[in-house]
Amino acid sequence: MGLKLIIANKKYSSWSLRPWLAMKMFGVEFEEVLSPFDMSTASNHFYDFSPSKKVPVLIDGDQSIWDSMAILEYLAETYPDKNWWPKDQKIRAMARSIAHEMHGGFGAIRDECPMNFGRVSASIDLSERAKWEFSRLEAMWEYALTQSGGPFLFADFGIVDAMYAPIVSRVRSYEIKGGAAFQSYLAAIESLPHYQDWAQDGQRETWVVEDVENRSYG
Numbered sequence: 302m303g304l305k306l307i308i309a310n311k312k313y314s315s316w317s318l319r320p321w322l323a324m325k326m327f328g329v330e331f332e333e334v335l336s337p338f339d340m341s342t343a344s345n346h347f348y349d350f351s352p353s354k355k356v357p358v359l360i361d362g363d364q365s366i367w368d369s370m371a372i373l374e375y376l377a378e379t380y381p382d383k384n385w386w387p388k389d390q391k392i393r394a395m396a397r398s399i400a401h402e403m404h405g406g407f408g409a410i411r412d413e414c415p416m417n418f419g420r421v422s423a424s425i426d427l428s429e430r431a432k433w434e435f436s437r438l439e440a441m442w443e444y445a446l447t448q449s450g451g452p453f454l455f456a457d458f459g460i461v462d463a464m465y466a467p468i469v470s471r472v473r474s475y476e477i478k479g480g481a482a483f484q485s486y487l488a489a490i491e492s493l494p495h496y497q498d499w500a501q502d503g504q505r506e507t508w509v510v511e512d513v514e515n516r517s518y519g
């Protein structure tokens with residue numbers, strides 16, 4: 302039985318984008334199942350396949366793995382011949398530091414700039430906290446890109462880039478400014494045909510999550 306990845310709306314579900322993009326980039330075959338958010342039931346239908354009531358969820362036979370980072374690590378263990386992480390242990394540790402910071406942090410960016418591929422780009426007034434987070438994010442990207450030479454954070458595309466792909470969308474939607482390295486990284490992610498496919502699918506979706514739309518334009 303093949304792998305199945307359950308995701309939510311491509312317009313809004315930033316956590317779903319991460320494993321989806323990594324699986325496409327590394328050529329892992331999977332069946333994609335889109336289960337849209339249902340705000341009227343607080344998306345409790347996710348409980349049918351996800352003990353956490355959240356997506357993404359990877360189904361491998363009778364095993365379900367939820368949480369984007371757990372899914373990505375499971376894939377890295379299942380397909381160890383692919384370069385999910387940098388080969389060098391010290392560089393891999395740095396990549397993990399940067400990837401895990403996205404997984405567990407940047408709360409103000411996530412709250413104030415929800416991913417929304419349907420949004421007409423426009424800047425918003427960010428809190429001081431969100432501005433500080435964007436400045437830290439830019440510093441980390443610049444550090445990694447200077448050391449690796451780009452175009453991705455650790456030269457070749459890896460899990461760490463999958464973790465930051467939704468941020469690229471947010472930077473564009475909310476017109477966040479940054480320096481040359483920052484701009485070149487946005488362009489590198491946006492040049493990926495799989496990223497473009499996801500973005501186009503998201504733009505075509507007609508489901509509306511009011512909470513996100515209201516925050517987007519607030």
Ligand SMILES: N[C@@H](CCC(=O)N[C@@H](CS)C(=O)NCC(=O)O)C(=O)O
Nearest residue numbers: 314315316343344355356357368369
């Ligand atoms: N830590 C989880 C977060 C997953 C998450 O928050 N997923 C959102 C969709 S992007 C969700 O399922 N939300 C449903 C809800 O909050 O009702 C991960 O990394 O996958």
